[in-house]
Amino acid sequence: MRRSVRLPVLLGLAALLLAGLAAQEFRLFERGWFNLKQWWQPAAQGIGLDRYQVVLEAQPVEGLDDDLSALTYDPDRRTLFTVTNARSELIELSLEGRILRRVPLTGFGDPEAVEYVGPNTYVITDERQQRLILVRLEDTTPFLDAADAEQLSLGIGLNGNKGFEGLAYDSAGRRLFVAKERDPMLIYQIHGFPHRDPKQPYAVHVVQDRKRDARLFVRDLSSLQFDERSGHLLALSDESRLVLELDVEGKPLSSLSLRKGYQGLQATVPQAEGIAMDEQGTIYMVSEPNLFYVFKPLAD
Structure with a gap:
């Protein structure tokens, strides 16, 4: 009789332990608390990502079957640029x-991100190296050679294909953010x-902000975007299906969910x-292997 009682108790404790580990892995407590604060008292000075709605969803990029990676907006050309790493190319999109x-x-190795930093000038990352x-x-x-x-x-902390995944540039502060x-x-x-x-x-001076990074209740970082108007940073997480807005101190202000509904x-x-984001605040997004999205804020 004692054994039959002990077994359900042990199974229950194991389930609670697994649930706790899962919550810690997915940062569920932090994300839930953030969502509650957002609902109760939205950030007044934020971009307000929660107000955004998709206006173009999952449109295939015709003529491209390879894995799209990263996105940046070129204000001079008023176009977008992305890279592919299966067959290394820099691709300009409307x-x-x-x-x-x-x-x-x-000679770019494993190109994973691209960022506009000035007229006709871009930075491309080689993730592995x-x-x-x-x-x-x-x-x-006609082509670009890394040797030139x-x-x-x-x-820094080389870790295979979990290296430099995203870029963003602050032109006023002349800071390059690398995720x-x-x-x-x-x-x-x-x-x-x-x-x-x-x-x-x-x-070259490299700065880390571990306090800010600890506030990121996401599982990974796929891409970054710096908003020149507010001075805020957008952080995209594929695994968490989320875009986070961070203020100048790295505090999360608002979020855009990438989940159905x-x-x-x-x-x-x-x-x-x-x-990527343009001057009007329109958000553009790419998803592997070749999907294209556009989000715009709802009118007040």
Whole structure:
């Protein structure tokens, strides 16, 4: 009789332990508390990601079957750029998700992110080797060779394909944000790259904010976007199906869910890999292997 009572108790304790471990892994308590605060008292100075609705959902990028990775907005061309790493290319997209141009990449290893940093100038990451590669793209550029480009190798906590996954650039503060995907999940701030003044010595300063990173109740980082208007950072997590808005101190302010039934989505975004934002605050997103999304805020 004693054994029959003890077995259900042990099974119950094991279930509670597993539930606790799952909650810790998925940061359910932190996310639940954040959602409660958002509902009770929305952030007044935030972008308000919860107000966004999808206006273009899961549109295939025609002519592309490879894995799209990352996204950046070019305000000069008023187009988007992404990269593929299966067959390394830099690809220019219209704001409607149509391919405008394909530029082959040579010697870039595992290109995982691209970021606009100035007219005709972009930074591309090599995820595995943790290289940042500065490229210049003219209308007549037939291909890009990493051997001809300015490069910065960091080699911080090398961890296979869980390396540099996302980029964002603050043009006013001249800061390049670099996201390490996970194990551990980190966001670095890099000052001094790209090198702006050839007359000055080359000096790179890398800053970490572990307090901010500890507030990120997401499982991984897929992409970043810096909003010049507010000075806030958007962090995209594929595994958590979430976009987080972080203020200047790294505090989460609002979120955009990528799950079915939220933000007007008819289906969950399967594998979100890149996020970009234009001057009007429209959010563009790509998902592997070749899906394109557009989100816009609801009118007040």
